[in-house]
Amino acid sequence: xxxxxxxxxxxxxxxxxxxxxxxxxxxxxxxxxxxxxxxxxxxxxxxxxxxxxxxxxxxxxxxxxxxxxxxxxxxxxxxxxxxxxxxxxxxxxxxxxxxxxxxxxxxxxxxxxxxxxxxxxxxxxxxxxxxxxxxxxxxxxxxxxxxxxxxxxxxxxxxxxxxxxxxxxxxxxxxxxxxxxxxxxxxxxxxxxxxxxxxxxxxxxxxxxxxxxxxxxxxxxxxxxxxxxxxxxxxxxxxxxxxxxxxxxxxxxxxx
Numbered sequence: 001x002x003x004x005x006x007x008x009x010x011x012x013x014x015x016x017x018x019x020x021x022x023x024x025x026x027x028x029x030x031x032x033x034x035x036x037x038x039x040x041x042x043x044x045x046x047x048x049x050x051x052x053x054x055x056x057x058x059x060x061x062x063x064x065x066x067x068x069x070x071x072x073x074x075x076x077x078x079x080x081x082x083x084x085x086x087x088x089x090x091x092x093x094x095x096x097x098x099x100x101x102x103x104x105x106x107x108x109x110x111x112x113x114x115x116x117x118x119x120x121x122x123x124x125x126x127x128x129x130x131x132x133x134x135x136x137x138x139x140x141x142x143x144x145x146x147x148x149x150x151x152x153x154x155x156x157x158x159x160x161x162x163x164x165x166x167x168x169x170x171x172x173x174x175x176x177x178x179x180x181x182x183x184x185x186x187x188x189x190x191x192x193x194x195x196x197x198x199x200x201x202x203x204x205x206x207x208x209x210x211x212x213x214x215x216x217x218x219x220x221x222x223x224x225x226x227x228x229x230x231x232x233x234x235x236x237x238x239x240x241x242x243x244x245x246x247x248x249x250x251x252x253x254x255x256x
Contacts, residue, residue, distance in 0.1 A: 028091030038238030
C-alpha cells in the first residue's frame with residue numbers, strides 16, 4: 001500500500017495507522033523514506049508506523065543541531081498525542097533517538113538503533129564530498145553498503161542534489177559537527193528502555209565495535225550483527241532485519 005506524506009503545520013510525516021502501537025522511525029542525515037520502505041511494508045498493517053521528516057533543510061540555520069531535532073521530535077510526538085512509542089533510528093536518527101529517550105523517557109517504550117551515531121562515526125572523513133563530481137558521490141554513497149548495488153540511482157541522485165545545493169550542504173555540515181559535539185558515552189548508562197541494536201558487521205561508518213560499545217554502555221540492551229552488511233541493515237537485508245525487530249517488538253508488547 002502506498003502511503004502519502006501528510007503536511008500539517010510545521011510537520012511532514014508518513015503514518016500507516018495499522019494498529020494502536022506506535023513505531024516511530026527517525027532517518028539519518030542523508031535519509032529518505034526509501035530507506036525505511038521494507039519496515040513500512042512489513043509492519044505498517046500491524047503497527048502505527050510513523051516517519052516524521054526531520055527538518056534538516058527547513059530549520060533556521062541557528063537551530064540546526066542534534067538538540068534542535070530532538071525538540072522537533074518532542075513537539076511532533078506531543079502534537080500527535082503518542083504515548084509509549086517504540087523509537088527506531090538509523091545513523092543520525094539513532095543519535096536523536098537516544099537524546100529523545102534521555103530527555104523524554106516517559107514517552108519511550110523501547111529503542112531500536114541501527115548504525116547509530118552518538119559514540120563514533122566516520123561519515124565524511126576530514127572533507128565534505130566533492131561538489132559537481134557525480135562519480136565521486138556515487139562511490140561514496142555505494143561505500144555506505146556492503147553490496148554497492150544497494151545504492152540505487154535514485155539514492156545517488158538524491159545525495160548528489162544535496163551536496164550541490166549550497167544551502168543544504170551548509171546544514172549537513174552543521175548537523176554533522178553538532179553530532180560529533182554531542183558524544184553520549186557518559187550518558188548511556190541512564191537509558192532504561194529496552195534497547196535493540198541491529199548492526200551491519202561490515203559497517204564502515206559506525207563500525208562493529210561501535211555497536212559493541214553501545215551494548216556495553218546501555219544496560220538493558222541486546223546486539224544482533226548482520227553479516228555482509230554495511231551502515232543500513234534495514235535496506236541491505238530487510239527480511240533478516242524485520243525478523244529480528246518483529247521478535248523484539250512482540251516480546252516487549254507481550255504478544256505470543
